[in-house]
Amino acid sequence: MSLVAEAFVSQIAAAEPWPENATLYQQLKGEQILLSDNAASLAVQAFLQMCNLPIKVVCRANAEYMSPSGKVPFIHVGNQVVSELGPIVQFVKAKGHSLSDGLDEVQKAEMKAYMELVNNMLLTAELYLQWCDEATVGEITHARYGSPYPWPLNHILAYQKQWEVKRKMKAIGWGNKTLDQVLEDVDQCCQALSQRLGTQPYFFNKQPTELDALVFGHLYTILTTQLTNDELSEKVKNYSNLLAFCRRIEQHYFEDRGKVGV
Amino acid sequence: MAAPLELSCWGGGWGLPSVHSESLVVMAYAKFSGAPLKVNVIDNTWRGSRGDVPILTTEDNIVSQPAKILNFLRKQKYNADYELSAKQGADTLAYIALIEEKLLPAVLHTFWVESDNYLTVTKPWFASRIPFPLSLILPGRMSKGALNRILLTRGEPPLYHLREVEAQIYRDAKECLNLLSNRLGKSQFFFGDTPSTLDAYVFGFLAPLYKVRFPKVQLQEHLKQLSNLCRFCDDILNSYFRLSLGDG
Numbered sequence: 001m002s003l004v005a006e007a008f009v010s011q012i013a014a015a016e017p018w019p020e021n022a023t024l025y026q027q028l029k030g031e032q033i034l035l036s037d038n039a040a041s042l043a044v045q046a047f048l049q050m051c052n053l054p055i056k057v058v059c060r061a062n063a064e065y066m067s068p069s070g071k072v073p074f075i076h077v078g079n080q081v082v083s084e085l086g087p088i089v090q091f092v093k094a095k096g097h098s099l100s101d102g103l104d105e106v107q108k109a110e111m112k113a114y115m116e117l118v119n120n121m122l123l124t125a126e127l128y129l130q131w132c133d134e135a136t137v138g139e140i141t142h143a144r145y146g147s148p149y150p151w152p153l154n155h156i157l158a159y160q161k162q163w164e165v166k167r168k169m170k171a172i173g174w175g176n177k178t179l180d181q182v183l184e185d186v187d188q189c190c191q192a193l194s195q196r197l198g199t200q201p202y203f204f205n206k207q208p209t210e211l212d213a214l215v216f217g218h219l220y221t222i223l224t225t226q227l228t229n230d231e232l233s234e235k236v237k238n239y240s241n242l243l244a245f246c247r248r249i250e251q252h253y254f255e256d257r258g259k260v261g262v
Numbered sequence: 263m264a265a266p267l268e269l270s271c272w273g274g275g276w277g278l279p280s281v282h283s284e285s286l287v288v289m290a291y292a293k294f295s296g297a298p299l300k301v302n303v304i305d306n307t308w309r310g311s312r313g314d315v316p317i318l319t320t321e322d323n324i325v326s327q328p329a330k331i332l333n334f335l336r337k338q339k340y341n342a343d344y345e346l347s348a349k350q351g352a353d354t355l356a357y358i359a360l361i362e363e364k365l366l367p368a369v370l371h372t373f374w375v376e377s378d379n380y381l382t383v384t385k386p387w388f389a390s391r392i393p394f395p396l397s398l399i400l401p402g403r404m405s406k407g408a409l410n411r412i413l414l415t416r417g418e419p420p421l422y423h424l425r426e427v428e429a430q431i432y433r434d435a436k437e438c439l440n441l442l443s444n445r446l447g448k449s450q451f452f453f454g455d456t457p458s459t460l461d462a463y464v465f466g467f468l469a470p471l472y473k474v475r476f477p478k479v480q481l482q483e484h485l486k487q488l489s490n491l492c493r494f495c496d497d498i499l500n501s502y503f504r505l506s507l508g509d510g
């Protein structure tokens with residue numbers, strides 16, 4: 001949004017405290033939602049849990065179209081609607097809650113850089129796998145994406161989305177990549193995350209930040225989603241500290257509160 | 263290594279060995295790692311290849327795209343990163359992702375989409391190095407490719423209008439430059455005293471922005487205020503590229 005509109009929204013956001021009835025919208029969990037959207041949604045849920053802000057998850061088949069930016073998840077708080085992790089973090093910050101205030105400038109730069117790494121490599125790889133790998137597209141994606149809609153709308157929507165994603169892949173240079181190269185990139189990304197995490201409990205030692213939420217969202221979804229083959233989750237399983245990290249966040253922020261994240 | 267390594271890339275100007283970011287990244291990395299690279303600058307004869315530049319050719323391999331070329335050079339034992347720790351290696355990947363996501367759209371915009379810049383500087387420069395009649399077609403195609411990339415990756419609703427996308431990408435780019443400047447601080451290179459892959463990438467993207475004379479210069483003005491990044495570019499130019507300055 002434009003700079004003026006953003007400043008205006010921040011002002012309004014700052015005025016009210018977090019309400020009890022905040023809701024998060026995503027697609028239908030069982031039949032419709034895809035890997036990448038599930039990962040994004042889980043990342044936002046993890047972030048809000050880490051900030052101790054209550055949120056109710058609501059599943060709607062047309063969540064993607066309701067969202068102001070076309071992406072899921074989005075949250076409905078008071079009378080404002082904010083979508084995607086980045087803007088949601090800003091919005092929550094305007095309300096006075098932040099996980100990264102304790103970081104110094106260099107650490108903040110690192111955190112932003114690693115978040116871009118996850119978006120650049122993991123998210124793009126997930127999109128590639130879902131929409132450009134013929135086996136997955138045929139068996140899983142097409143059926144799931146259009147499942148709430150009648151024929152022929154389900155096919156049309158799925159093909160349209162696939163065309164859009166393929167265009168984007170081509171524009172960023174992923175159009176000619178093979179599945180093996182994509183898996184290589186995932187491995188590289190996981191290796192970088194694993195090396196950065198080391199033996200610490202969270203990426204910036206004792207306290208989790210939005211980076212931890214984002215990484216958790218993606219890795220947990222990759223580990224727990226059934227795809228045509230297990231290669232993607234195998235890549236993640238190679239790194240034991242990442243597995244321990246996911247387990248730790250799941251236990252701490254989801255099981256202990258009586259909620260299951262996925 | 264006996265096999266000659268040849269790099270085809272776009273040529274230089276304004277004191278730079280190359281005006282094209284990706285070519286510059288590869289050239290800088292080769293200098294840092296000591297790889298003996300024979301540089302073939304694309305000129306307006308039909309001999310050179312133009313698509314997908316930079317391209318590294320050896321006796322039995324053709325490698326394109328900077329990331330793949332750098333990997334290839336590393337496999338040939340030209341490694342600028344062997345002194346880095348595992349964490350620094352991970353940081354390198356992360357910062358490169360940051361540059362590609364936040365800085366690249368604005369650099370592409372400054373060179374290829376902003377009409378004053380494109381028509382007065384970029385198009386004539388590239389057209390003069392491409393043989394006729396390709397010179398009428400190729401710059402336009404590169405410009406459309408750049409616009410496409412910007413719109414597809416950043417121009418999602420509600421930013422439908424190019425004007426709003428522009429505002430957003432320049433904001434992101436300025437923030438990215440600030441982050442890089444904070445990270446560099448007072449050190450000579452990003453990881454200690456010897457340059458590495460990250461230095462090559464940062465140099466490759468910043469140097470053209472810093473040196474090329476444009477009519478519309480908002481990002482350049484911002485960069486010039488970050489004196490440590492300017493000093494970083496000048497240092498690398500003076501130490502590694504002094505003997506092979508391009509035409510003015």
